[in-house]
Amino acid sequence: DQQVKxxxxxxxxxxxxxxxxxxxxxxxxxxxxxxxxxxxxxxxTFLISISSIKDKNEDGRFTVFLNKSxxxxxxxxxxxxxxxxxxxxxxxxxxxxxxxxxxxPGTSLSVIP
Amino acid sequence: KAGVTQTPxxxxxxxxxxxxxxxxxxxxxxxxxxxxxTPGQGLQFLFEYFSETQRNKGNFPGRFSGRQFSNSRSEMNxxxxxxxxxxxxxxxxxxxxxxxxxxxxxxxxx
Numbered sequence: 001d002q003q004v005k006x007x008x009x010x011x012x013x014x015x016x017x018x019x020x021x022x023x024x025x026x027x028x029x030x031x032x033x034x035x036x037x038x039x040x041x042x043x044x045t046f047l048i049s050i051s052s053i054k055d056k057n058e059d060g061r062f063t064v065f066l067n068k069s070x071x072x073x074x075x076x077x078x079x080x081x082x083x084x085x086x087x088x089x090x091x092x093x094x095x096x097x098x099x100x101x102x103x104x105p106g107t108s109l110s111v112i113p
Numbered sequence: 114k115a116g117v118t119q120t121p122x123x124x125x126x127x128x129x130x131x132x133x134x135x136x137x138x139x140x141x142x143x144x145x146x147x148x149x150x151t152p153g154q155g156l157q158f159l160f161e162y163f164s165e166t167q168r169n170k171g172n173f174p175g176r177f178s179g180r181q182f183s184n185s186r187s188e189m190n191x192x193x194x195x196x197x198x199x200x201x202x203x204x205x206x207x208x209x210x211x212x213x214x215x216x217x218x219x220x221x222x223x
Contacts (some may be wrong), residue, residue: 014136034211043117043203043214044156089156091212100144101205101212102171105155 004028004092004104011109019077021107023090028072030092034101035075037063038087047088048075080111115139119204119215126222132191138185138206144168144209145187147179150217151200159202160186176198194222 005024013019023033024066031052036044050057050064050073057064063076077084114126118137130166138145149161158171158215159205168183185206199222 006155008167016117036212036214041201041217041219043205043216045214046211052139087155100161100163101146101159101207103148103156105157105214 002105003030004089004090004102006088006104006107008107009105010108010110012112013080015082015111019075019080019084019109019111021075021077021086021088021090021109023073023075023104024071025073025092027092027094028071029094030102032093033066033073035062036089036091036092036094036103038089038106044087044089056083067105077109080109082111082113085109085111117204117206117213117215119218121218122216123219124221125186126194126220128194128196128222130194131190132194132203132220134191134202134220136187136189136204136206136215139208139213142206142208142213143179143185144207145185146205146212147187147189148203148205148218149173150203156203159189160208192221196222198222200222207219 008071017066035047038044066073087106089106120135144163146161148156161169165181176192179189201217202218205214
């Protein structure tokens with residue numbers, strides 16, 4: 001059973017517009033959430049994270065929103081740039097095991113110039 | 114601090130052969146996870162090792178196995194390779210809620 005879900009396998013956005021990537025989770029024990037970005041032929045790299053005690057975290061063009069009641073988080077990229085084209089993975093960790101990170105299947109973002 | 118190191122970076126094998134991939138985690142990280150990435154499939158979790166014990170396993174056949182050594186280095190083995198095993202295999206080491214990935218091993222089965 002997939003505990004972290006990203007229901008959109010792909011997304012296309014015009015340059016300069018907002019990209020919104022969504023993620024849902026099923027385990028209410030998760031208390032720390034992360035987004036990773038992956039370019040082809042490279043390993044994923046950490047992008048931004050949020051603790052369950054917050055509902056928003058911002059870092060430059062990237063903002064992550066967390067809705068605990070809905071078990072939903074989203075990553076907003078504003079404005080989107082062609083270099084943002086990559087696969088984005090949502091991930092979560094359990095309170096009982098901070099060493100274990102559970103990943104969603106990823107969303108491929110294409111930013112069109 | 115050195116990152117996660119995976120060897121080899123590229124590998125070509127024929128069907129029926131077996132392969133062993135290696136992963137050296139970041140120093141101090143005891144958790145090592147393996148993932149398979151194929152086009153359109155995202156990251157598929159293979160298994161996770163912690164202190165030399167397999168702590169979690171994904172939905173892959175028994176041909177996929179792994180182990181972890183006392184220095185936290187991990188190996189993944191795939192026996193009786195099939196064409197569908199062609200993928201990027203990623204290793205990640207984790208500490209305090211953050212995973213760090215290696216660059217992966219690109220396996221091609223012909």
